Amino acid sequence: MVQDSGDLARVEACQAIYSAASSARVNWVKSSGLAVGDWWQASSLPPALQTIQWSTGPLVYLGVYLSATHPSPPENWENLEGGVIEQLRKWTGLLRCLSLRGRALVPNQLVLSKLWYRLNTLVPAPGFLTNLRTSILEFFWSGMHCAPLGILHLALKEGGQGLKCLHTQVCVFRLQALQRLLYSAGSSAWSILAHAILRRIRGLRYDWQLFYLCPGGLP
Incomplete structure (x- = not known):
């Protein structure tokens, strides 16, 4: 920085x-x-x-578009939703051969993994996660909804299918990054930039102390 x-x-x-x-x-x-x-x-x-x-961007860095004028350039999300839906469509012909557990493994292991890198570093475009959530539900039940998607997100021992929740996964990524920033023994290269940004918030010149002073977020 x-x-x-x-x-x-x-x-x-x-x-x-x-x-x-x-x-x-x-x-x-x-x-x-x-x-x-x-x-x-x-x-x-x-x-x-x-x-x-x-x-001022957009500029490609490590496979991600960055911009000085937009926190999450739309170039990062163009065609990505369509690509995920297309991959799910290719598996629809095998749905009758798959158990419910197999239907959960297809998006978990073979489709959604292509999203994790960008969701780990960027704020998704408005409606992006909601649209994919609907597409995944349609794929899992093949048009015949027998249970809400929230139940499918539960673990197997709790009566669900372990289907990954996109919104929850984004929160997990944010908490993991915060944990590394606050508690990591080694100083990551990105943490230097993160600390510099924190010190500029509202001119308070605080750093990690902000999370203890305002745990609910700054107004």
Whole structure:
């Protein structure tokens, strides 16, 4: 997270030291940067960093689209819902051969796993999870609903089928990230950015203390 142009100057200096030690160089011309905020101008950057293709996004990073103007760019969700529904459709011809447990394993293991990476890092588009929830229910019962979807989410020993709940899974991802931030012995690379963002909330300059001061969230 860059606070001012001085941070970028230090980035260039660190890269120069790395290049001298490893004989490897960064091709800045082929690099892309996400410009967040309006405090800087490209002309004020160090010469090497001026050649980066700066934009406000969307920019692809590790398979995810990032944007300085949108918390969850729609490019991340385009065609994803259709892809999941299409995969479920391919299994409809085998439904008569599958037990209820088998019908739960198809979305759990073979279909929904493609969603976990993006749901772990991004806020889903409005209606995205609700639409998929309906499609999964239609697939499981093949048009003949015998029980609410909430019952299917229960564990086998509780009378359910262990079908994963998308909304619950998103909450699990958020709690796991919070647990790593607050209680992890090692400092993850992303935690540095997370702590910097927390300190800027309402100008309070607090960090992890916010979760204890306002457990219900800031108004």
